[in-house]
Amino acid sequence: MTDQLLLQVIICSTRPGRKGPAVAAWMLEQAQAHGKFAVDLVDLADFNLPILDEAAHPRLGQYEHEHTRRWSASVQRADAFVFVLPEYDFVMPASLLNALQCIYHEWTYKPAGLCSYGGESGGLRSAQMTRQTLATFKVVPMVEAVSIHHIAKRVDEAGVFTPEEGHAKKARGMLDELHRWAEAMQALRR
Numbered sequence: 001m002t003d004q005l006l007l008q009v010i011i012c013s014t015r016p017g018r019k020g021p022a023v024a025a026w027m028l029e030q031a032q033a034h035g036k037f038a039v040d041l042v043d044l045a046d047f048n049l050p051i052l053d054e055a056a057h058p059r060l061g062q063y064e065h066e067h068t069r070r071w072s073a074s075v076q077r078a079d080a081f082v083f084v085l086p087e088y089d090f091v092m093p094a095s096l097l098n099a100l101q102c103i104y105h106e107w108t109y110k111p112a113g114l115c116s117y118g119g120e121s122g123g124l125r126s127a128q129m130t131r132q133t134l135a136t137f138k139v140v141p142m143v144e145a146v147s148i149h150h151i152a153k154r155v156d157e158a159g160v161f162t163p164e165e166g167h168a169k170k171a172r173g174m175l176d177e178l179h180r181w182a183e184a185m186q187a188l189r190r
Contacts, residue, residue, distance in 0.1 A: 007037035087118035087126035107137035109188035111181035122147035
């Protein structure tokens with residue numbers, strides 16, 4: 001259906017050897033099975049965004065560089081997001097913070113879900129930092145989330161993620177809430 005809201009599942013890590021693509025492939029399957037969104041997989045690594053290299057403040061939308069214009073257009077198209085994010089050194093990946101900060105209005109009045117992963121903590125500290133940061137862009141982070149603990153044990157050598165019992169149920173709950181909020185927030189973006 002062309003009138004479906006667009007959900008972007010965003011791979012937030014750009015680090016070599018990252019587990020994000022495996023988790024994002026699973027999250028993409030969950031979102032497609034959910035059936036209430038048109039779904040795109042977006043990889044930050046494909047945009048190769050330098051650290052804040054635009055001369056004008058992002059709120060002005062005067063982007064000089066093609067990579068920023070491509071990123072802006074991608075985010076602008078979306079009605080909702082699921083950020084697939086690791087925890088690096090107790091915080092969100094710098095690649096995500098940079099991707100958030102290099103544009104502004106494209107984010108506003110959209111909901112976001114978080115699918116975090118890490119070691120013992122399951123990326124929960126990264127998710128909490130991301131929630132606080134998203135709020136400054138007028139993005140509404142969902143309370144419902146997916147947290148994947150001990151990611152190294154859940155992604156095999158072929159790069160396939162094996163979820164634990166309960167992950168799919170958490171994903172459905174998050175996607176249900178994302179859809180409610182995405183529908184309601186459409187009016188704010190008109």
